[in-house]
Amino acid sequence: MGALLFKLNHVPEDEAEEVRRLFEEHDFPIYETHAGFWGLGVSALWLSDPEQLPEAKALLEDYQRERQARQRALKAEREAAGEQPTFLQRALQAPVRFIAMLLAIGVILALTILPFVGLIGTV
Incomplete structure (x- = not known):
């Protein structure tokens, strides 16, 4: 059975695509589930091999720190330009x-x- 790796609820599509690509590049076997028509399921990325979970979580944490820094810099840039x-x-x-x-x-x-x-x- 797989291990829950990353929930996709309220995640921008560009971030979800970056996370998918990140795990593919690092050869982590993942699969995706969708919430379904009524939204009763879990929309998430799952790791097929639960033994790889610590490494995958560490990779995801690094990615999220980098993304947070990028998004904050982008917001500061927009504020400085008067676009925000x-x-x-x-x-x-x-x-x-x-x-x-x-x-x-x-x-x-x-x-x-x-x-x-x-x-x-x-x-």
């Missing part, structure tokens, strides 16, 4: 959606707090 939108810029790009989200947050907070406010006078 700020919170205010995102809000101004879609003002109706931003206001609707604020109203939804207000309604949820009010519905959550109002029952307790009603208890203040009864105690």
